[in-house]
Amino acid sequence: MYNIRTLNKISETGVSLLDKNTYSVADEVNNPDGILVRSASMHDMELAKDLKAIGRAGAGVNNIPIQKCSENGIVVFNTPGANANAVKELTIAALLLSSRKIVDGIQWAKSLIGKGKDIPKIVEKGKSDFAGPEIEGKRLGVIGLGAIGVMVANAAKSLGMEVEGFDPYISVDAAWGLSRSVKKASDFKSLLENADYITLHVPLTDETKGLLNADKFALMKKGARLLNFSRGELVNNKDLKEAIESGTVSTYIADFPDEDLLQMENVIAIPHLGASTPESEENCAVMAVSQLKEFLENGNITNSVNFPTCEMVRATDYRITVAHKNVPNMVAQISTVLSKINIANMLNKSKGNFAYTMLDVESDVPEEMIAQLEQIEGVLRVRVI
Structure with missing residues (x-):
C-alpha cells in the first residue's frame, strides 16, 4: 500500500486513477510515499523518510525545494504542457485587451450608472477615448518556444499577426509543433527592436530573473505592448515603471499582481x-498522478525536473532502481554488487549532477545486496519493485 499526501485540492479526475486497493490518499499523512501538490510551499516542510516522489500539478516548481529533494533521491515531477491551452487562450485575450482599451472602457461605462436615457449619447461621445489598434498585421515577438509559446505563436499567426519567436533552447518536440510561417528571430535584440507586441513564455531561473x-x-x-504569463519576476518592476512613463511600453499585462503593479x-x-480552468486543473492532475503512479509501481521517470527521463519496459518480475550522483564507475559498482544474480535488462541515464539506473533481475534481491548498494558512495536511494 502506497500512502499519498495531497497538499492542495487535487482534481478528483486525477486522484481517481489511484486504485484504492493500492493507494491511500489523504491531506494528512505522517510518512507518505508520494506527495501531490499544486501551489503550496514545501520549503519549510520536513521531508519524510519514505518520501519517494513529488508530483506537481503544474509546470512551475518554485514552491518545491528541488536541491534538497535531489540530495535525498526524491524524484520531482511537473506537468509541462498540461495547462498550455488555458494559458494560450488567456494570452490571446491579453493581446486584444492590450490594444483596444477594453478594460478602461468597461470601467468607464460602469461609471455612467444613474445617467438614465443620456447614456447612449454619452457613450457615443466618449467612446473615442478608448480606441485602439487591431492586432492583424502587427508583429508579435514570442520569447520562449516551449509548449505554451508555440501554441501562442501559432494562434497569433492564424489571427493574421506577423510572428517572430526566440528560444535558443527550443526542443525538437516544440519545433515540430511550430508553424512554418513563424519566423525565427536572429537574436534577442532584433526581436525586441522589431516587435509591436512582446509575450514572455520562459521559466524563472537565476539567469532569467529580471530578463526585461x-x-x-x-x-x-x-x-510596445508587453504580456507576461510566465512569472512576475521576469520583469524588473522599477525599470518597467520608467518604460511606461517614457511611453516605451504603452501597456503591460501580467498574470501576477503585486503592490507595485497595482x-x-x-x-x-x-x-x-x-491555468484557472476546470480542463487545465484536470489535465494537470491526471498527468501528475499518472507520472507518480508509474514511478511508484514501475520506477519509470517522465517529466522530472531533477532526474533524467528513464523508461524501460519490464522484462522480469523484479526491478531494482538506484538514484545516485552522476559520478564515474557507478554502474560498474552496482553491477559488481549484483554479480550473483542474473541481470536481464539495464538502463542508466543522467541529468546534470544526478543519475538513475534501472535493472530488471531474474530473482528476488537479498536484503544484504540492497544494503551493499546503499553503502556505495554517491548512492542516494535504492528501491526494489
Missing part, C-alpha cells in the same frame, strides 16, 4: 488566472 530590464526596454519600439498606470494585473 532598463537595457532591454531601451531596445524596444516606442509604444499602483502603476497602463498596467492590467490579472489575478493569476492562466
